[in-house]
Each structure stands twice: as C-alpha cells, then as structure tokens.
Amino acid sequence: MTDLGIVMPVYKQKPAFLEAAMNSVLKQTFRDYKLVVVIDGAPEMEPLVRGLLGGDRRAEVISHAFNQGVAAALNTGFKALLGKPEIKYLTWVSTDNVYYPRFLDTLRSALAKGPRELGLVYSSFQSIDDEGRPLNSEQHLAVQRQYQSQPKEKLLDSSIVGVSFMYKACYAAMTDGYGMAPVEDYDYWLKLTEHCEIKFLPVELMDYRVDSAFSVSASLRTAEQHRKWRYAYHLTRHQARMRRGIAPAVTILYPLAESGPQAVERIENLYEQTFSNYLCYVLDLSPDMRVTADLSRISHPVTDFKWFPGANAATALLHAAQMLQTPYGYVLGPKLFKDAMDMNVLYDQLEKAPPSALSDYYTDDRTQLGYRHELASAGHAVYDELYRRQALVDSLKTIRAQSGDAT
The missing domain is CATH 3.90.550.10 (Spore Coat Polysaccharide Biosynthesis Protein SpsA; Chain A)
Incomplete structure (x- = not known):
C-alpha cells in the first residue's frame, strides 16, 4: 500500500x-x-x-x-x-x-x-x-x-x-x-x-x-527584502508564543531624541539577535515625533513607540520602566551587539544567577560576563545591561535622585 x-x-x-x-x-x-x-x-x-x-x-x-x-x-x-x-x-x-x-x-x-x-x-x-x-x-x-x-x-x-x-x-x-x-x-x-x-x-x-x-x-539579498523576511521570521515566533501562552521575558527600552544612521544601525542590530522573546519600546523624546516616523519604517511585530516630547532620557526611562510587566528589562545604549547570540547569553546566565545578581553585562573586552550586585548610581549608566525588573526601576530612581533631576 x-x-x-x-x-x-x-x-x-x-x-x-x-x-x-x-x-x-x-x-x-x-x-x-x-x-x-x-x-x-x-x-x-x-x-x-x-x-x-x-x-x-x-x-x-x-x-x-x-x-x-x-x-x-x-x-x-x-x-x-x-x-x-x-x-x-x-x-x-x-x-x-x-x-x-x-x-x-x-x-x-x-x-x-x-x-x-x-x-x-x-x-x-x-x-x-x-x-x-x-x-x-x-x-x-x-x-x-x-x-x-x-x-x-x-x-x-x-x-x-x-x-x-x-x-x-x-x-x-x-x-x-x-x-x-x-x-x-x-x-x-x-x-x-x-x-x-x-x-x-x-x-x-x-x-x-x-x-x-x-x-x-x-x-x-537587498536590505528591504531582508527586512521583510526578518519581520515574518519574528512574527511567526511571536504568534507561536501567543498560541502557547508564553509571555514575553524581556522589555527593551530605547530612548532617542533624534533619529539618524546610528539609531537605525542600533535597532537593526537588535532585530538581528537570535533571542526574540521580548517587547521593544522606543521612547521618542523628539518634539515632533520624528523618531517614531523614521524608525517605524523598519517594521517589527513587537516594537511600539511611546512619545515623551521634551522629556529627558532619565525621566522617560523611569516612567516606562515602572510600567514593565516582564521579569527583565534592558535599556538599549550605543554599544552594538557583537554576536547574534549576545542577548541569549545574557538572558540564560541571569536566569541561572542567584537573586543577589541584579543585572549582567559584557565586560569591555567582551571576554566574560559581569554581574551587578548593587543598584546603579549616578556615576554608572544602566545602558546595555540586562536587569531584573525591580532592580532596573530602583536603579533609575536612585540615579534620578542623586542627579537632582526633578523634571
């Protein structure tokens, strides 16, 4: 037969x-x-x-x-x-x-x-x-x-x-x-x-x-064709997680006062990561929503835009971080991911780390991961580190208080 x-x-x-x-x-x-x-x-x-x-x-x-x-x-x-x-x-x-x-x-x-x-x-x-x-x-x-x-x-x-x-x-x-x-x-x-x-x-x-x-x-082979492929690739994974009831694990915050080649390169660099179980919020600090207009042309199924006209990055970040629903948060900074697996490694290692580890990050020479065990202060940025949600909120509050920023 x-x-x-x-x-x-x-x-x-x-x-x-x-x-x-x-x-x-x-x-x-x-x-x-x-x-x-x-x-x-x-x-x-x-x-x-x-x-x-x-x-x-x-x-x-x-x-x-x-x-x-x-x-x-x-x-x-x-x-x-x-x-x-x-x-x-x-x-x-x-x-x-x-x-x-x-x-x-x-x-x-x-x-x-x-x-x-x-x-x-x-x-x-x-x-x-x-x-x-x-x-x-x-x-x-x-x-x-x-x-x-x-x-x-x-x-x-x-x-x-x-x-x-x-x-x-x-x-x-x-x-x-x-x-x-x-x-x-x-x-x-x-x-x-x-x-x-x-x-x-x-x-x-x-x-x-x-x-x-x-x-x-x-x-x-063209950049535009690759973007369409990447959008479909991310969307099919996002839909599969929704069908299975799997909640996002990380929220990525990206504060920007202006858009340009560097901002485009950075967000494209994020979208090329193999890790995909995240939500991304671009915090548009421009007065005319120019950041939203420019970066929304690079479609991504889990990226949204929040407009904070006239706000500085610290204020917008604290406001956005306090609304996070995911276990982890990441503030996207100027450093490009060097490898497509970088976010996977950060997430996997922080999941395994004891609760005393508030965040993890790549050392400057990228030979190993570092762990933060105390809240970030005004002398230390929160960018380009994967934080536990409450640790990110508390660090942002501490930095804002120490900097005397009440705007």
Missing part, C-alpha cells in the same frame, strides 16, 4: 537543477510513494517536468494558472495527498536540491518505528554550490548536527529542522497548512509541533544547493 506522499513545487528553475532533483526523487530506494508536482504559474516548465517524469505512474502534475507562491503550491499538493486515507507520511522536495537514495527510506522508517506521538523527523544535510561541490567540511557538519539536535523547545528561537524532513499526515491534518511567506516552512514546523514530538537523525540525507538563482534565499 502506498502510504507516503511527496510534493514538489515548481516555478522557474534551471533545467539541469530540476533534472538532478527529479531524478534523485525518482531513483529512491523506497519506491512506493505518490508524487504530486505542482507547477506554480510557469507553463513553460510543464513539458520539461513531464519529460523528466517519463510517464511514471507514481506522479501527478497539477498546474496553477498563475504564480501564487511556494505556500500556495504546497497547500495544493498536500490537499490532494491528504484526501487519500492511505497516505500516512508526507514530505516535500525542492527543484534545486539533490536527495540521496535512502532519503525517503531513512526518514519514513524513523517515523514508522517511533512512538505514536513522534510526528516529525529531520536529518542533517550537506550544502553545495551551483557546480555541486560540497561546502561543509566534516568539522562544519559536526557543528551543524549539534545545532540541529537541540530540544524541541529551541524551535521557538530558530528553525533547527532545516531542509531534510518528513512528518505524519495525521498531525498535518491538524494544522491550517502553509503560510507566512517567505518563512512558510518555519511557521509550519511551529504549528505542527504543537501537536507532536520531533526527532533528529544525525546523518546527511541530501545536498542543499545554497543561493541558486531561483531559490528563496537568492530573492532576499
């Missing part, structure tokens, strides 16, 4: 890449599957697709009249497969990747032999260039395997699943399909794994072609 279904969405693609991808699927050691190829508004590709399929009875071709995007193509293909009660396992493949002969067999066996609650399995993969040359050494692959082997909860921080995967149809039927372009796969994993468990297989089962001409990654 055919219990495995595969979807291949097809838009524009180099014929040689499509041929390599299609042949690698057709020549799998596990052969009893149903393949649905969805041509997404690219009728010029249909003759090539049908020629490569060669009348294979396992394959069905569906054509969209116009291009609707990867998510819509996947939903079309999986709708056809989920309508077949015998289909128990699902995956999808890209037109520029190459799948090793035991790709299907290995993933399907892991699902079939696993417990009922196991719904998604995924493996490591090799990255290749347009010439098919491998890009990762064994050392790099070992690091990648370690990264992908993180527990399920880490999916809320990043897409550890990658590009080699298979999941059970019964859990797929519990989701509302693919969406949230261009992070439709990551959004799907977050929705799917609200119903099932996951398992990583530390073996490479495919070649992932990096930045090929018609890939999604190749379409995200």
